[in-house]
Amino acid sequence: MESFFRMILFLFCFVLIVRVTELHATRDECQPTKCNHHTIRFPFRLKGQQQPENCSYPGFELSCIDKNQTVLELSRNVKFLVKRIDYRAQWIQLYDPQGCLARQLPNNLSAFPFLDYSDQPQKYTIFNCSGEGQMTERDESHAIPCLSIQGFQVVALPSDSTEVANLLNCTRTLLNISVTQMFSGMLYDGTKDVYLSWEKPDCRGCEVEGRKCRLKKNNSTTEDKTECHGPSKKERDRPKKLMATGIILGSCLLGIIVFALYRIHHSYKTKKEGQLKIENFLEDYKALKPSRYSYADIKRITDQFKDKLGEGAYGTVFKGRLSNDVLVAVKVLNNFRATAEEFINEVGSMCRIHHVNVTRLIGFCADGNKRALLYEYMPNESLEKFIFVARNKDRFLSWEKLQDIAMGIAKGIEYLHQGCDQQILHFDIKPHNILLDQNFNPKISDFGLAKLCSKEQSAVSMTAARGTMGYIAPEVLSRNFGKVSYKSDVYSFGMLLLEIVGGRKNIDVTVESTSQVYFPEWVYNCLDRGEFGIIIESEVHAKMAKKLTIVGLWSVWCIQWYPADRPSMKAVVHMLEGEVDSLTVPPNPFGHADGVQKIGVNIPKKPINRELEVISELE
Known part of the structure; x- marks a missing residue:
């Protein structure tokens, strides 16, 4: 607020300086005067006005009489009223108020300074x-x-x-x-106006420049010479332009300041509301007894954020050590991206979960705007670093281990859907969020997008899509494919299985032809040919790969694109536990024998009324 008033004071001083400069620039000893609507200046001046001699020209005197009438006296008895003066063209328009010029004319006008001397009387x-x-x-x-x-x-x-x-x-x-000739027209018709011009003094050059004219001071010659003085019109307009610029800039600056103050106030209010929401949430979840740490504790645990493990959209993960030498992964949330809702989602979900295949939340930090989450440390990092062998040839997992990892992930998701007091929908199942401990046991992590639902219901209302492209179920992107439910996680899990088998990311598929093949179709063709992205060393491995592929294809039976056609995670676990010979390969949804059809060409038409009642998200 103090800086705001300083800015206003600076703006006021700027305008004041410009105004003083303008007044100084316009100060002149030969100031023009007014009579009625006429401006009287060089070569004219009003009688009785106190001005230096060089501010008027001899014989160019005007009078301002009753009713503010401007009068030009050619002689004692010859007086005309002034209608207009053109200083640039150097002429004056006169008229006789009595309408009788002949009554006023003297015997000789040859000495009158306005007459053209070549025009003999x-x-x-x-x-x-x-x-x-x-x-x-x-x-x-x-x-x-x-x-x-x-x-x-x-x-x-x-x-x-x-x-x-x-x-x-x-x-x-x-x-x-x-x-003279110029008065002859008024002699017979006294109502006519007369135009008188003058050749000396010649101030037309000064008038063109927008400057003022006056007699030269200390002129040593007998001839009266004029000079231009004062700023030109361009120079006189400069202070006005500066002032206008100052006002515009000041207004813009004031608008920016007001907007910035509003944003600061709004941000402060949002953060306060977020902090209050978090404090109320933490008060409600005291019974779950998660450990709470201060931000100073977080810095001590991470050794001043020394060892960085990774960085995501919503925060940075650092390696830390508790006082009892337990290693932890500390996720420091980004205040600009991570909201209070995401923090509450993560803590609220993790506090309810106690499963071997779900990352354990050790504690959290909610110290003002500083927020962090402490998880058990996973030394082998994420599954993503092992399954894409095209990029990590030296980090290969055996087919036995891959099958165990797939089973562990499936059991973890099943627990989220059915094992907790409330159903937890993860909405971001992908290899990056599957962490591996020292024995390569999988742990589901990152519950920032998770939602809690009643177990009795099977659908959830959502205001916006959430998740990672390539793993998001179609119904999350568009309700035309059905209602959002736990089947959305089944889809993501199926894509993960297909990536394990294919050994590549589902969004990185390339083919020799110019058209891009839909990833499940590519995996289906690999299954049909008996080819897989990871090396097959024995028939046992081939069966494992085939099992994972079949389960994955059934899980993403969004190839039919309807969530009701996908199995539940419980059914997925049963399929993974069974023998491959007992599994049925899903029918080819891509249609043609040449196997070149693109996605979306032959999607079966099916009514979308097979979902249960939609429910709202639980806060």
């Missing part, structure tokens, strides 16, 4: 004409409506015009005015 003579009937149509076109009254027309004609002599009933006035 035109002198106009003003006539006062009476008798409207005497006026010609051309004379009326030169009339000035705003100065005329009923019965009298005021007419303005160029002084050098020949039309002056043709005027009738008109009297020359004493007023002569000079008007």
